[in-house]
Amino acid sequence: MLSPEMIDLLVLLTGGLAVAALAYTLVYPHVSGEKHAEKRVAGVTENKSRRSSRRTQVDQTNNRKKAVAETLKEIEGRQKSREKVSLRLRLERAGLDVTPNSFWIASAIVGVFTAIAVFIAMPSLPSIALAAAGFIGAFGLPRWIVGFITKRRQKKFMNEFANAIDVIVRGVKSGLPLNECLGIIARESPQPIRGEFQELVEQQRVGVPLAECFDRMMQRMPLAEVKFFAIVIAIQQQAGGNLSEALGNLSQVLRDRKMMAAKVQALSAEAKASAMVLGALPFTVMGMVYMTAPHYISLLWTTKTGQFMMACAAIWMSCGIFVMKKMINFKF
Numbered sequence: 001m002l003s004p005e006m007i008d009l010l011v012l013l014t015g016g017l018a019v020a021a022l023a024y025t026l027v028y029p030h031v032s033g034e035k036h037a038e039k040r041v042a043g044v045t046e047n048k049s050r051r052s053s054r055r056t057q058v059d060q061t062n063n064r065k066k067a068v069a070e071t072l073k074e075i076e077g078r079q080k081s082r083e084k085v086s087l088r089l090r091l092e093r094a095g096l097d098v099t100p101n102s103f104w105i106a107s108a109i110v111g112v113f114t115a116i117a118v119f120i121a122m123p124s125l126p127s128i129a130l131a132a133a134g135f136i137g138a139f140g141l142p143r144w145i146v147g148f149i150t151k152r153r154q155k156k157f158m159n160e161f162a163n164a165i166d167v168i169v170r171g172v173k174s175g176l177p178l179n180e181c182l183g184i185i186a187r188e189s190p191q192p193i194r195g196e197f198q199e200l201v202e203q204q205r206v207g208v209p210l211a212e213c214f215d216r217m218m219q220r221m222p223l224a225e226v227k228f229f230a231i232v233i234a235i236q237q238q239a240g241g242n243l244s245e246a247l248g249n250l251s252q253v254l255r256d257r258k259m260m261a262a263k264v265q266a267l268s269a270e271a272k273a274s275a276m277v278l279g280a281l282p283f284t285v286m287g288m289v290y291m292t293a294p295h296y297i298s299l300l301w302t303t304k305t306g307q308f309m310m311a312c313a314a315i316w317m318s319c320g321i322f323v324m325k326k327m328i329n330f331k332f
Helices: 004-032 034-081 087-093 100-121 127-173 178-188 193-205 210-220 224-239 243-267 269-292 304-328
Strands: none
Touching: 087 100, 087 127, 087 210, 100 127, 127 178, 127 193, 127 224, 127 243, 178 193, 193 210, 210 224, 224 243, 243 269, 269 304
16 A cells, blocks of 8 residues: 555656646647748748739739730731722722722713813813813722711711710620620611621621721721721720720720711811911902903913922922911821
C-alpha cells in the first residue's frame, strides 16, 4: 500500500506532466516554425491564385483587343477592295429604281435639250460653246442630280438612325433576338431606314451571313455611323459582350454627332451666306447688264478677246469657289 505522501506526489507529477504536454502542444508550432511555414505556403498559394486570375483577365482583354483589331482590318480591307463605285451602286445609293442603260439614255436626252435651250437663248454662241453645254447637260447635270438625291437620302437616314438603334436596344433588353429587332425596324421605320433594313433582312433570310449583309449596307449607305454600327455588331458576334449597352452608347454618340453637326452648321451659316453672295454676284451682274444693254456685254462671247476673258474669269471663279467651299466645310 502506498502512503498518502506517495499518492500526493504521483498526483502532482501527473498534473505537471499534463501541464507540460499542453504547453508543449501550444508552444511547439511557434517555436518550430510550422506556423510561419503554413503562413508562407498560404501566401504563396494566394499569390499564385491572384496571379493566375490576373493573367486570365489580361488574356481575355488581349483576346478581345485582337478580335477587335482583326474585325477592323477585315472591314477596312473589304472597303478598300470595293472603293470603285459603279453607276449601278450610285443609283442604289440615291434610292432610284433605274438601270444604268436608262440613266445613260436620259442623260443623252438632257444633253440634247440643254444644247437646244442654250442655242435658243443665245444663237450667236459658237458651236464649241453649244457642244460644251451639251456635254455638261449629258454628263454633269444628271450626275449632280443623282448626288443631290443621294445626299438628301443620307440626311433622312441619319435623322432616324439613332431611333432605329434604340429600337434594337429595347428589343434586346426585353429578350428579343437581334434578327427580330432588325425585322421590326424593317417593318415600322420610315424611309429610307425601312428600305435599307428590308434589304438587309431579305439577304439574311436567303442565307447571306450577317457580316456580309452589313458590308452591302455600308456600300449602299457609305456613312461613318453605319460603319460604327456594323463594327459593334461584328465585334459582339466574335468577342461577345453586352449588345444593348454597346448599342446604347453608340446611339448616344450618334446623337452627340448630330448635335455637333447642327452647331457647326449654325456657326458657319454666316460664312456660307457670304460665299453664296460672292459666288452669285458676277452672274447676277452679268444677267442684269445683258437685260439692260445686250449689245454692250455681248462682246464677251462674240469676240475672241471677250471669249478669252470669259475663260480666264471662269477659271478664277472656279478657284475662288473651291477655296471658299474648303473654308466653310468643317470636318468633325
